[in-house]
Amino acid sequence: MFQPTEGQKIGIGLVGFGLFFLFLGVILLFDKGLLAIGNCLFLSGIAFIVGINRTWRFFFQREKLRASLFFFGGIFIVLLGWPIVGMLVELYGFFLLFKGFFPFVIEFLRRIPGVGLILSIPFISRFCDNLSGDTRRSIV
Incomplete structure (x- = not known):
């Protein structure tokens, strides 16, 4: 069984808090402060989980450069004060x-x-199949 290191445990906590602050920022009508804190915590948590070097290589691969620009551009737009537009751009990059x-x-x-029971509902199942790119599944 996989045993995370202490740094990875901290990273999991940071990612969890980051997602919580992002969720709270969206619920509270796109509060830019909460969204900024959530983004910072999420990114630092990812760096703690996989390491700074691997995080850097993941975001700045040649084939993922456009996606990274959208993601970081969305974070920058949120910091500029346009949280709804920034979150949409960031979501696309994500x-x-x-x-x-x-x-x-x-x-x-x-x-x-x-x-699993919820994901087996026909409409949700088709959406998940399309999202994951699984065209072999069929509704029975």
Whole structure:
């Protein structure tokens, strides 16, 4: 079984707090302070989990450069004071950056008892299949 190091445990906590602050910032009508804190915590958590060097290489690969520009550009737009536009740009960049992970995440979520039941609802199932790029699944 995988045992995270102390730094990775800190990173998991930072990512969790970052997602919480991002969620809270969106719920509170796109509060730019909460969104900025959430972005900083999320990015620092990722760096703690996988390491600074690997994080740098992930974001600045040649094929992911456009996605990284959208992601970091969205963060910059949020800091400039346009949180809704910035979050939309950032969300697009996030989708482009992490679209390779979506099939694994969706398959993991399908194996969780309560979440798997929700993901088996026909409309949601088709959406998840399209998101993960799985065209082999068919509705029975």
